[in-house]
Amino acid sequence: MTTTTLAPVSPGARLTPVVVSVARRLCTLVVSLVILSGVVFLALRVAPGDPARNVAGISATGPQVEQIRRSLGLDQPLWSQYTGYLSGLVHGDLGTSFSTNQPVRALIAQRLPITVSLAGVSLLLIVVASVVLGLASIALTRRLGRRWERSFTAVTGLVASIPDYVVGTYLVLLLAVTTRVLPAGGNASAAAFVLPALALALRPIALLTRIVRTEGLAAFDEDYLRVARSKWLPNRILYLRHLLPNVITGSLTIAGLLFGSMLGGTIIIESLFAWPGLGNAVVTAVLNRDYPTVQGIVLVLGAGVIVINTLVDVVLGILDPKSLVGRS
Structure with a gap:
Protein backbone atom coordinates (compact mmCIF):
# COMPACT_ATOMS: atom_id res chain seq x y z
CA MET A 1 0.00 0.00 0.00
CA THR A 2 1.44 3.35 -1.08
CA THR A 3 1.41 6.23 1.38
CA THR A 4 1.09 9.74 -0.04
CA THR A 5 2.82 12.50 1.87
CA LEU A 6 1.32 15.96 1.56
CA ALA A 7 3.81 18.79 1.11
CA PRO A 8 3.64 21.41 3.82
CA VAL A 9 1.97 24.64 2.86
CA SER A 10 4.23 27.66 3.21
CA PRO A 11 3.04 30.62 5.28
CA GLY A 12 3.09 32.79 2.15
CA ALA A 13 0.70 30.43 0.36
CA ARG A 14 -1.69 30.50 3.32
CA LEU A 15 -1.63 34.30 3.44
CA THR A 16 -2.13 34.84 -0.29
CA PRO A 17 -5.98 34.70 -0.31
CA VAL A 18 -6.13 37.07 2.67
CA VAL A 19 -3.70 39.49 1.01
CA VAL A 20 -5.77 39.42 -2.17
CA HIS A 91 -0.94 65.70 -3.76
CA GLY A 92 -2.69 65.98 -0.38
CA ASP A 93 -4.19 69.40 -1.14
CA LEU A 94 -7.84 69.78 -0.12
CA GLY A 95 -8.07 73.31 -1.45
CA THR A 96 -8.46 76.73 0.15
CA SER A 97 -11.54 77.89 2.01
CA PHE A 98 -13.59 80.50 0.16
CA SER A 99 -14.68 82.09 3.42
CA THR A 100 -11.43 82.27 5.42
CA ASN A 101 -8.86 81.95 2.62
CA GLN A 102 -7.10 79.33 4.77
CA PRO A 103 -6.10 75.80 3.70
CA VAL A 104 -8.91 73.32 4.28
CA ARG A 105 -6.35 70.80 5.47
CA ALA A 106 -5.45 73.10 8.39
CA LEU A 107 -9.09 73.45 9.39
CA ILE A 108 -9.59 69.68 9.32
CA ALA A 109 -6.38 69.08 11.29
CA GLN A 110 -7.66 71.46 13.95
CA ARG A 111 -11.20 70.12 14.20
CA LEU A 112 -10.82 66.41 13.44
CA PRO A 113 -9.41 65.47 16.89
CA ILE A 114 -12.41 67.16 18.53
CA THR A 115 -14.87 65.13 16.44
CA VAL A 116 -12.88 61.91 16.90
CA SER A 117 -12.85 62.39 20.67
CA LEU A 118 -16.64 62.69 20.75
CA ALA A 119 -17.11 59.74 18.40
CA GLY A 120 -14.63 57.65 20.39
CA VAL A 121 -16.39 58.29 23.70
CA SER A 122 -19.73 57.50 22.06
CA LEU A 123 -18.44 54.27 20.52
CA LEU A 124 -16.95 53.13 23.82
CA LEU A 125 -20.26 53.87 25.52
CA ILE A 126 -22.14 51.93 22.85
CA VAL A 127 -19.99 48.79 23.12
CA VAL A 128 -19.82 48.68 26.92
CA ALA A 129 -23.47 49.52 27.56
CA SER A 130 -24.86 47.21 24.88
CA VAL A 131 -22.79 44.22 26.03
CA VAL A 132 -23.68 44.76 29.70
CA LEU A 133 -27.38 45.36 28.97
CA GLY A 134 -27.44 42.48 26.50
CA LEU A 135 -26.00 39.99 28.98
CA ALA A 136 -28.37 41.24 31.69
CA SER A 137 -31.29 40.86 29.31
CA ILE A 138 -30.24 37.28 28.51
CA ALA A 139 -30.26 36.42 32.21
CA LEU A 140 -33.67 38.06 32.72
CA THR A 141 -35.12 36.37 29.65
CA ARG A 142 -34.02 32.96 30.87
CA ARG A 143 -35.48 33.70 34.30
CA LEU A 144 -38.73 35.55 33.45
CA GLY A 145 -39.44 34.23 29.95
CA ARG A 146 -42.00 35.87 27.64
CA ARG A 147 -43.02 38.56 30.09
CA TRP A 148 -39.58 40.18 30.07
CA GLU A 149 -39.07 39.52 26.37
CA ARG A 150 -42.14 41.56 25.38
CA SER A 151 -41.12 44.49 27.60
CA PHE A 152 -37.53 44.40 26.33
CA THR A 153 -38.60 44.35 22.67
CA ALA A 154 -41.04 47.23 23.15
CA VAL A 155 -38.58 49.48 25.01
CA THR A 156 -35.60 48.92 22.73
CA GLY A 157 -37.77 49.27 19.63
CA LEU A 158 -39.08 52.61 20.91
CA VAL A 159 -35.61 53.95 21.77
CA ALA A 160 -34.16 52.82 18.43
CA SER A 161 -36.87 54.72 16.52
CA ILE A 162 -36.17 58.13 18.09
CA PRO A 163 -33.90 60.37 15.94
CA ASP A 164 -30.63 61.58 17.43
CA TYR A 165 -31.57 65.26 17.32
CA VAL A 166 -34.81 64.57 19.23
CA VAL A 167 -32.87 62.68 21.90
CA GLY A 168 -30.35 65.52 22.09
CA THR A 169 -33.05 68.18 22.39
CA TYR A 170 -34.77 66.44 25.29
CA LEU A 171 -31.46 65.76 27.02
CA VAL A 172 -30.64 69.46 26.87
CA LEU A 173 -34.08 70.42 28.21
CA LEU A 174 -33.94 67.89 31.04
CA LEU A 175 -30.30 67.86 32.15
CA ALA A 176 -29.03 71.29 31.09
CA VAL A 177 -31.97 73.71 31.14
CA THR A 178 -34.27 72.27 33.83
CA THR A 179 -31.90 70.63 36.31
CA ARG A 180 -28.67 72.34 35.19
CA VAL A 181 -26.54 69.37 36.18
CA LEU A 182 -24.64 69.31 32.87
CA PRO A 183 -23.43 71.97 30.41
CA ALA A 184 -25.62 72.49 27.35
CA GLY A 185 -22.81 72.96 24.87
CA GLY A 186 -19.12 73.35 24.13
CA ASN A 187 -16.24 71.06 25.05
CA ALA A 188 -14.63 73.01 27.87
CA SER A 189 -14.83 70.16 30.40
CA ALA A 190 -15.23 66.40 30.65
CA ALA A 191 -18.86 66.90 31.69
CA ALA A 192 -19.54 68.50 28.29
CA PHE A 193 -19.02 65.07 26.66
CA VAL A 194 -21.96 63.50 28.47
CA LEU A 195 -24.96 64.97 26.63
CA PRO A 196 -23.66 64.77 23.03
CA ALA A 197 -22.21 61.28 23.63
CA LEU A 198 -25.54 60.08 25.03
CA ALA A 199 -27.43 61.63 22.13
CA LEU A 200 -25.19 59.83 19.65
CA ALA A 201 -25.08 56.51 21.49
CA LEU A 202 -28.65 55.92 22.69
CA ARG A 203 -30.12 54.56 19.43
CA PRO A 204 -27.11 52.33 18.62
CA ILE A 205 -27.15 50.99 22.20
CA ALA A 206 -30.78 49.88 21.77
CA LEU A 207 -30.01 48.20 18.43
CA LEU A 208 -26.82 46.49 19.57
CA THR A 209 -28.34 45.32 22.86
CA ARG A 210 -31.00 43.45 20.91
CA ILE A 211 -28.32 41.82 18.75
CA VAL A 212 -26.25 40.78 21.78
CA ARG A 213 -29.33 39.30 23.41
CA THR A 214 -30.31 37.36 20.29
CA GLU A 215 -26.81 35.97 19.73
CA GLY A 216 -26.44 35.10 23.41
CA LEU A 217 -29.72 33.20 23.60
CA ALA A 218 -28.78 31.28 20.46
CA ALA A 219 -25.38 30.43 21.97
CA PHE A 220 -27.05 28.71 24.93
CA ASP A 221 -28.08 25.93 22.54
CA GLU A 222 -24.46 25.27 21.55
CA ASP A 223 -22.62 22.25 22.91
CA TYR A 224 -19.85 24.19 24.67
CA LEU A 225 -22.37 26.09 26.79
CA ARG A 226 -24.33 22.94 27.54
CA VAL A 227 -21.14 21.39 28.88
CA ALA A 228 -20.38 24.50 30.93
CA ARG A 229 -23.90 24.54 32.36
CA SER A 230 -23.67 20.85 33.24
CA LYS A 231 -20.74 21.68 35.52
CA TRP A 232 -23.02 23.96 37.60
CA LEU A 233 -20.68 26.90 37.18
CA PRO A 234 -21.67 30.22 38.81
CA ASN A 235 -23.53 32.59 36.50
CA ARG A 236 -20.66 35.07 36.70
CA ILE A 237 -18.22 32.55 35.21
CA LEU A 238 -20.78 31.15 32.78
CA TYR A 239 -21.62 34.54 31.30
CA LEU A 240 -18.24 36.28 31.40
CA ARG A 241 -15.88 33.42 30.58
CA HIS A 242 -17.96 31.26 28.23
CA LEU A 243 -20.73 33.42 26.76
CA LEU A 244 -19.09 36.86 26.45
CA PRO A 245 -16.20 35.87 24.12
CA ASN A 246 -18.70 34.37 21.69
CA VAL A 247 -20.95 37.43 21.45
CA ILE A 248 -18.30 40.15 21.54
CA THR A 249 -17.06 39.44 17.99
CA GLY A 250 -20.45 40.00 16.41
CA SER A 251 -21.00 43.03 18.64
CA LEU A 252 -17.77 44.66 17.47
CA THR A 253 -18.72 43.99 13.86
CA ILE A 254 -22.08 45.70 14.22
CA ALA A 255 -20.49 48.53 16.24
CA GLY A 256 -18.12 49.21 13.37
CA LEU A 257 -21.02 49.36 10.94
CA LEU A 258 -23.03 51.58 13.28
CA PHE A 259 -20.07 53.94 13.50
CA GLY A 260 -20.83 55.12 9.98
CA SER A 261 -24.34 56.27 10.83
CA MET A 262 -22.99 57.75 14.06
CA LEU A 263 -20.53 59.92 12.11
CA GLY A 264 -23.42 61.15 9.98
CA GLY A 265 -25.35 62.00 13.11
CA THR A 266 -22.34 63.90 14.44
CA ILE A 267 -23.09 66.75 12.02
CA ILE A 268 -26.47 67.42 13.61
CA ILE A 269 -25.38 66.71 17.18
CA GLU A 270 -22.36 68.99 16.98
CA SER A 271 -24.56 71.83 15.76
CA LEU A 272 -27.09 71.17 18.52
CA PHE A 273 -24.47 71.17 21.28
CA ALA A 274 -22.17 73.85 19.79
CA TRP A 275 -19.43 71.23 19.59
CA PRO A 276 -16.47 72.76 17.70
CA GLY A 277 -15.77 69.78 15.47
CA LEU A 278 -16.05 68.90 11.80
CA GLY A 279 -19.84 68.56 11.92
CA ASN A 280 -20.28 72.14 13.08
CA ALA A 281 -17.74 73.35 10.51
CA VAL A 282 -19.45 71.62 7.60
CA VAL A 283 -22.83 73.16 8.48
CA THR A 284 -21.26 76.62 8.45
CA ALA A 285 -19.48 75.86 5.17
CA VAL A 286 -22.72 74.70 3.51
CA LEU A 287 -24.48 77.91 4.54
CA ASN A 288 -21.60 79.96 3.12
CA ARG A 289 -21.38 77.89 -0.07
CA ASP A 290 -17.75 77.16 0.79
CA TYR A 291 -17.14 74.37 -1.73
CA PRO A 292 -13.60 73.30 -0.78
CA THR A 293 -14.38 73.14 2.94
CA VAL A 294 -17.53 71.05 2.42
CA GLN A 295 -15.77 68.72 -0.02
CA GLY A 296 -12.77 68.25 2.27
CA ILE A 297 -14.80 67.56 5.42
CA VAL A 298 -17.25 65.21 3.70
CA LEU A 299 -14.35 63.30 2.15
CA VAL A 300 -12.65 62.94 5.54
CA LEU A 301 -15.85 61.78 7.23
CA GLY A 302 -16.67 59.42 4.36
CA ALA A 303 -13.13 58.05 4.32
CA GLY A 304 -13.36 57.48 8.07
CA VAL A 305 -16.50 55.40 7.63
CA ILE A 306 -15.01 53.31 4.82
CA VAL A 307 -11.66 52.82 6.55
CA ILE A 308 -13.26 51.76 9.83
CA ASN A 309 -15.54 49.26 8.08
CA THR A 310 -12.52 47.91 6.21
CA LEU A 311 -10.54 47.58 9.44
CA VAL A 312 -13.44 45.69 11.01
CA ASP A 313 -13.38 43.25 8.08
CA VAL A 314 -9.61 42.81 8.33
CA VAL A 315 -9.64 42.25 12.10
CA LEU A 316 -12.40 39.68 11.72
CA GLY A 317 -10.38 38.10 8.93
CA ILE A 318 -7.41 37.74 11.26
CA LEU A 319 -9.64 36.10 13.86
CA ASP A 320 -11.43 33.97 11.27
CA PRO A 321 -9.67 33.90 7.85
CA LYS A 322 -12.60 32.05 6.25
CA SER A 323 -14.89 35.04 6.84
CA LEU A 324 -12.51 37.45 5.09
CA VAL A 325 -11.79 35.25 2.11
CA GLY A 326 -15.42 34.21 1.79
CA ARG A 327 -16.62 37.80 1.36
CA SER A 328 -13.91 38.80 -1.10
Whole structure:
Protein backbone atom coordinates (compact mmCIF):
# COMPACT_ATOMS: atom_id res chain seq x y z
CA MET A 1 0.00 0.00 0.00
CA THR A 2 1.44 3.35 -1.08
CA THR A 3 1.41 6.23 1.38
CA THR A 4 1.09 9.74 -0.04
CA THR A 5 2.82 12.50 1.87
CA LEU A 6 1.32 15.96 1.56
CA ALA A 7 3.81 18.79 1.11
CA PRO A 8 3.64 21.41 3.82
CA VAL A 9 1.97 24.64 2.86
CA SER A 10 4.23 27.66 3.21
CA PRO A 11 3.04 30.62 5.28
CA GLY A 12 3.09 32.79 2.15
CA ALA A 13 0.70 30.43 0.36
CA ARG A 14 -1.69 30.50 3.32
CA LEU A 15 -1.63 34.30 3.44
CA THR A 16 -2.13 34.84 -0.29
CA PRO A 17 -5.98 34.70 -0.31
CA VAL A 18 -6.13 37.07 2.67
CA VAL A 19 -3.70 39.49 1.01
CA VAL A 20 -5.77 39.42 -2.17
CA SER A 21 -8.94 40.10 -0.19
CA VAL A 22 -7.33 43.05 1.62
CA ALA A 23 -6.04 44.42 -1.70
CA ARG A 24 -9.56 44.27 -3.13
CA ARG A 25 -10.88 46.20 -0.17
CA LEU A 26 -8.21 48.86 -0.64
CA CYS A 27 -9.21 49.20 -4.30
CA THR A 28 -12.84 49.50 -3.24
CA LEU A 29 -11.78 52.19 -0.77
CA VAL A 30 -10.13 54.25 -3.52
CA VAL A 31 -13.07 53.87 -5.91
CA SER A 32 -15.54 54.78 -3.18
CA LEU A 33 -13.61 57.95 -2.36
CA VAL A 34 -13.53 58.99 -6.02
CA ILE A 35 -17.28 58.43 -6.35
CA LEU A 36 -17.90 60.29 -3.08
CA SER A 37 -15.82 63.26 -4.24
CA GLY A 38 -17.72 63.37 -7.54
CA VAL A 39 -21.13 63.24 -5.89
CA VAL A 40 -20.27 65.99 -3.40
CA PHE A 41 -18.66 68.10 -6.13
CA LEU A 42 -21.74 67.97 -8.37
CA ALA A 43 -24.29 68.29 -5.57
CA LEU A 44 -22.72 71.51 -4.29
CA ARG A 45 -22.56 73.12 -7.71
CA VAL A 46 -26.10 72.13 -8.71
CA ALA A 47 -27.52 73.62 -5.49
CA PRO A 48 -28.78 77.22 -5.79
CA GLY A 49 -26.59 80.09 -4.63
CA ASP A 50 -23.45 81.92 -5.71
CA PRO A 51 -20.33 81.43 -3.58
CA ALA A 52 -18.61 84.34 -5.33
CA ARG A 53 -21.40 86.65 -4.21
CA ASN A 54 -21.12 85.28 -0.66
CA VAL A 55 -17.39 85.99 -0.60
CA ALA A 56 -17.74 89.44 -2.14
CA GLY A 57 -20.64 90.53 0.07
CA ILE A 58 -24.01 92.00 -0.80
CA SER A 59 -22.55 95.46 -1.47
CA ALA A 60 -20.09 94.27 -4.15
CA THR A 61 -20.61 95.31 -7.74
CA GLY A 62 -21.02 92.93 -10.68
CA PRO A 63 -17.42 93.32 -11.93
CA GLN A 64 -16.09 92.68 -8.42
CA VAL A 65 -18.12 89.48 -8.16
CA GLU A 66 -16.85 88.33 -11.55
CA GLN A 67 -13.28 89.02 -10.54
CA ILE A 68 -13.71 86.94 -7.39
CA ARG A 69 -15.37 84.17 -9.44
CA ARG A 70 -12.32 84.05 -11.72
CA SER A 71 -9.91 84.06 -8.78
CA LEU A 72 -11.80 81.10 -7.25
CA GLY A 73 -11.77 79.22 -10.54
CA LEU A 74 -15.57 79.08 -10.69
CA ASP A 75 -15.61 80.45 -14.25
CA GLN A 76 -14.02 77.25 -15.55
CA PRO A 77 -16.03 74.27 -16.87
CA LEU A 78 -17.16 71.72 -14.30
CA TRP A 79 -14.93 68.98 -15.67
CA SER A 80 -11.90 71.29 -15.40
CA GLN A 81 -12.78 72.21 -11.82
CA TYR A 82 -13.22 68.55 -10.90
CA THR A 83 -9.99 67.32 -12.48
CA GLY A 84 -8.14 70.13 -10.72
CA TYR A 85 -9.73 69.11 -7.45
CA LEU A 86 -8.75 65.44 -7.95
CA SER A 87 -5.21 66.49 -8.86
CA GLY A 88 -5.00 68.41 -5.60
CA LEU A 89 -6.25 65.39 -3.65
CA VAL A 90 -3.51 63.22 -5.12
CA HIS A 91 -0.94 65.70 -3.76
CA GLY A 92 -2.69 65.98 -0.38
CA ASP A 93 -4.19 69.40 -1.14
CA LEU A 94 -7.84 69.78 -0.12
CA GLY A 95 -8.07 73.31 -1.45
CA THR A 96 -8.46 76.73 0.15
CA SER A 97 -11.54 77.89 2.01
CA PHE A 98 -13.59 80.50 0.16
CA SER A 99 -14.68 82.09 3.42
CA THR A 100 -11.43 82.27 5.42
CA ASN A 101 -8.86 81.95 2.62
CA GLN A 102 -7.10 79.33 4.77
CA PRO A 103 -6.10 75.80 3.70
CA VAL A 104 -8.91 73.32 4.28
CA ARG A 105 -6.35 70.80 5.47
CA ALA A 106 -5.45 73.10 8.39
CA LEU A 107 -9.09 73.45 9.39
CA ILE A 108 -9.59 69.68 9.32
CA ALA A 109 -6.38 69.08 11.29
CA GLN A 110 -7.66 71.46 13.95
CA ARG A 111 -11.20 70.12 14.20
CA LEU A 112 -10.82 66.41 13.44
CA PRO A 113 -9.41 65.47 16.89
CA ILE A 114 -12.41 67.16 18.53
CA THR A 115 -14.87 65.13 16.44
CA VAL A 116 -12.88 61.91 16.90
CA SER A 117 -12.85 62.39 20.67
CA LEU A 118 -16.64 62.69 20.75
CA ALA A 119 -17.11 59.74 18.40
CA GLY A 120 -14.63 57.65 20.39
CA VAL A 121 -16.39 58.29 23.70
CA SER A 122 -19.73 57.50 22.06
CA LEU A 123 -18.44 54.27 20.52
CA LEU A 124 -16.95 53.13 23.82
CA LEU A 125 -20.26 53.87 25.52
CA ILE A 126 -22.14 51.93 22.85
CA VAL A 127 -19.99 48.79 23.12
CA VAL A 128 -19.82 48.68 26.92
CA ALA A 129 -23.47 49.52 27.56
CA SER A 130 -24.86 47.21 24.88
CA VAL A 131 -22.79 44.22 26.03
CA VAL A 132 -23.68 44.76 29.70
CA LEU A 133 -27.38 45.36 28.97
CA GLY A 134 -27.44 42.48 26.50
CA LEU A 135 -26.00 39.99 28.98
CA ALA A 136 -28.37 41.24 31.69
CA SER A 137 -31.29 40.86 29.31
CA ILE A 138 -30.24 37.28 28.51
CA ALA A 139 -30.26 36.42 32.21
CA LEU A 140 -33.67 38.06 32.72
CA THR A 141 -35.12 36.37 29.65
CA ARG A 142 -34.02 32.96 30.87
CA ARG A 143 -35.48 33.70 34.30
CA LEU A 144 -38.73 35.55 33.45
CA GLY A 145 -39.44 34.23 29.95
CA ARG A 146 -42.00 35.87 27.64
CA ARG A 147 -43.02 38.56 30.09
CA TRP A 148 -39.58 40.18 30.07
CA GLU A 149 -39.07 39.52 26.37
CA ARG A 150 -42.14 41.56 25.38
CA SER A 151 -41.12 44.49 27.60
CA PHE A 152 -37.53 44.40 26.33
CA THR A 153 -38.60 44.35 22.67
CA ALA A 154 -41.04 47.23 23.15
CA VAL A 155 -38.58 49.48 25.01
CA THR A 156 -35.60 48.92 22.73
CA GLY A 157 -37.77 49.27 19.63
CA LEU A 158 -39.08 52.61 20.91
CA VAL A 159 -35.61 53.95 21.77
CA ALA A 160 -34.16 52.82 18.43
CA SER A 161 -36.87 54.72 16.52
CA ILE A 162 -36.17 58.13 18.09
CA PRO A 163 -33.90 60.37 15.94
CA ASP A 164 -30.63 61.58 17.43
CA TYR A 165 -31.57 65.26 17.32
CA VAL A 166 -34.81 64.57 19.23
CA VAL A 167 -32.87 62.68 21.90
CA GLY A 168 -30.35 65.52 22.09
CA THR A 169 -33.05 68.18 22.39
CA TYR A 170 -34.77 66.44 25.29
CA LEU A 171 -31.46 65.76 27.02
CA VAL A 172 -30.64 69.46 26.87
CA LEU A 173 -34.08 70.42 28.21
CA LEU A 174 -33.94 67.89 31.04
CA LEU A 175 -30.30 67.86 32.15
CA ALA A 176 -29.03 71.29 31.09
CA VAL A 177 -31.97 73.71 31.14
CA THR A 178 -34.27 72.27 33.83
CA THR A 179 -31.90 70.63 36.31
CA ARG A 180 -28.67 72.34 35.19
CA VAL A 181 -26.54 69.37 36.18
CA LEU A 182 -24.64 69.31 32.87
CA PRO A 183 -23.43 71.97 30.41
CA ALA A 184 -25.62 72.49 27.35
CA GLY A 185 -22.81 72.96 24.87
CA GLY A 186 -19.12 73.35 24.13
CA ASN A 187 -16.24 71.06 25.05
CA ALA A 188 -14.63 73.01 27.87
CA SER A 189 -14.83 70.16 30.40
CA ALA A 190 -15.23 66.40 30.65
CA ALA A 191 -18.86 66.90 31.69
CA ALA A 192 -19.54 68.50 28.29
CA PHE A 193 -19.02 65.07 26.66
CA VAL A 194 -21.96 63.50 28.47
CA LEU A 195 -24.96 64.97 26.63
CA PRO A 196 -23.66 64.77 23.03
CA ALA A 197 -22.21 61.28 23.63
CA LEU A 198 -25.54 60.08 25.03
CA ALA A 199 -27.43 61.63 22.13
CA LEU A 200 -25.19 59.83 19.65
CA ALA A 201 -25.08 56.51 21.49
CA LEU A 202 -28.65 55.92 22.69
CA ARG A 203 -30.12 54.56 19.43
CA PRO A 204 -27.11 52.33 18.62
CA ILE A 205 -27.15 50.99 22.20
CA ALA A 206 -30.78 49.88 21.77
CA LEU A 207 -30.01 48.20 18.43
CA LEU A 208 -26.82 46.49 19.57
CA THR A 209 -28.34 45.32 22.86
CA ARG A 210 -31.00 43.45 20.91
CA ILE A 211 -28.32 41.82 18.75
CA VAL A 212 -26.25 40.78 21.78
CA ARG A 213 -29.33 39.30 23.41
CA THR A 214 -30.31 37.36 20.29
CA GLU A 215 -26.81 35.97 19.73
CA GLY A 216 -26.44 35.10 23.41
CA LEU A 217 -29.72 33.20 23.60
CA ALA A 218 -28.78 31.28 20.46
CA ALA A 219 -25.38 30.43 21.97
CA PHE A 220 -27.05 28.71 24.93
CA ASP A 221 -28.08 25.93 22.54
CA GLU A 222 -24.46 25.27 21.55
CA ASP A 223 -22.62 22.25 22.91
CA TYR A 224 -19.85 24.19 24.67
CA LEU A 225 -22.37 26.09 26.79
CA ARG A 226 -24.33 22.94 27.54
CA VAL A 227 -21.14 21.39 28.88
CA ALA A 228 -20.38 24.50 30.93
CA ARG A 229 -23.90 24.54 32.36
CA SER A 230 -23.67 20.85 33.24
CA LYS A 231 -20.74 21.68 35.52
CA TRP A 232 -23.02 23.96 37.60
CA LEU A 233 -20.68 26.90 37.18
CA PRO A 234 -21.67 30.22 38.81
CA ASN A 235 -23.53 32.59 36.50
CA ARG A 236 -20.66 35.07 36.70
CA ILE A 237 -18.22 32.55 35.21
CA LEU A 238 -20.78 31.15 32.78
CA TYR A 239 -21.62 34.54 31.30
CA LEU A 240 -18.24 36.28 31.40
CA ARG A 241 -15.88 33.42 30.58
CA HIS A 242 -17.96 31.26 28.23
CA LEU A 243 -20.73 33.42 26.76
CA LEU A 244 -19.09 36.86 26.45
CA PRO A 245 -16.20 35.87 24.12
CA ASN A 246 -18.70 34.37 21.69
CA VAL A 247 -20.95 37.43 21.45
CA ILE A 248 -18.30 40.15 21.54
CA THR A 249 -17.06 39.44 17.99
CA GLY A 250 -20.45 40.00 16.41
CA SER A 251 -21.00 43.03 18.64
CA LEU A 252 -17.77 44.66 17.47
CA THR A 253 -18.72 43.99 13.86
CA ILE A 254 -22.08 45.70 14.22
CA ALA A 255 -20.49 48.53 16.24
CA GLY A 256 -18.12 49.21 13.37
CA LEU A 257 -21.02 49.36 10.94
CA LEU A 258 -23.03 51.58 13.28
CA PHE A 259 -20.07 53.94 13.50
CA GLY A 260 -20.83 55.12 9.98
CA SER A 261 -24.34 56.27 10.83
CA MET A 262 -22.99 57.75 14.06
CA LEU A 263 -20.53 59.92 12.11
CA GLY A 264 -23.42 61.15 9.98
CA GLY A 265 -25.35 62.00 13.11
CA THR A 266 -22.34 63.90 14.44
CA ILE A 267 -23.09 66.75 12.02
CA ILE A 268 -26.47 67.42 13.61
CA ILE A 269 -25.38 66.71 17.18
CA GLU A 270 -22.36 68.99 16.98
CA SER A 271 -24.56 71.83 15.76
CA LEU A 272 -27.09 71.17 18.52
CA PHE A 273 -24.47 71.17 21.28
CA ALA A 274 -22.17 73.85 19.79
CA TRP A 275 -19.43 71.23 19.59
CA PRO A 276 -16.47 72.76 17.70
CA GLY A 277 -15.77 69.78 15.47
CA LEU A 278 -16.05 68.90 11.80
CA GLY A 279 -19.84 68.56 11.92
CA ASN A 280 -20.28 72.14 13.08
CA ALA A 281 -17.74 73.35 10.51
CA VAL A 282 -19.45 71.62 7.60
CA VAL A 283 -22.83 73.16 8.48
CA THR A 284 -21.26 76.62 8.45
CA ALA A 285 -19.48 75.86 5.17
CA VAL A 286 -22.72 74.70 3.51
CA LEU A 287 -24.48 77.91 4.54
CA ASN A 288 -21.60 79.96 3.12
CA ARG A 289 -21.38 77.89 -0.07
CA ASP A 290 -17.75 77.16 0.79
CA TYR A 291 -17.14 74.37 -1.73
CA PRO A 292 -13.60 73.30 -0.78
CA THR A 293 -14.38 73.14 2.94
CA VAL A 294 -17.53 71.05 2.42
CA GLN A 295 -15.77 68.72 -0.02
CA GLY A 296 -12.77 68.25 2.27
CA ILE A 297 -14.80 67.56 5.42
CA VAL A 298 -17.25 65.21 3.70
CA LEU A 299 -14.35 63.30 2.15
CA VAL A 300 -12.65 62.94 5.54
CA LEU A 301 -15.85 61.78 7.23
CA GLY A 302 -16.67 59.42 4.36
CA ALA A 303 -13.13 58.05 4.32
CA GLY A 304 -13.36 57.48 8.07
CA VAL A 305 -16.50 55.40 7.63
CA ILE A 306 -15.01 53.31 4.82
CA VAL A 307 -11.66 52.82 6.55
CA ILE A 308 -13.26 51.76 9.83
CA ASN A 309 -15.54 49.26 8.08
CA THR A 310 -12.52 47.91 6.21
CA LEU A 311 -10.54 47.58 9.44
CA VAL A 312 -13.44 45.69 11.01
CA ASP A 313 -13.38 43.25 8.08
CA VAL A 314 -9.61 42.81 8.33
CA VAL A 315 -9.64 42.25 12.10
CA LEU A 316 -12.40 39.68 11.72
CA GLY A 317 -10.38 38.10 8.93
CA ILE A 318 -7.41 37.74 11.26
CA LEU A 319 -9.64 36.10 13.86
CA ASP A 320 -11.43 33.97 11.27
CA PRO A 321 -9.67 33.90 7.85
CA LYS A 322 -12.60 32.05 6.25
CA SER A 323 -14.89 35.04 6.84
CA LEU A 324 -12.51 37.45 5.09
CA VAL A 325 -11.79 35.25 2.11
CA GLY A 326 -15.42 34.21 1.79
CA ARG A 327 -16.62 37.80 1.36
CA SER A 328 -13.91 38.80 -1.10
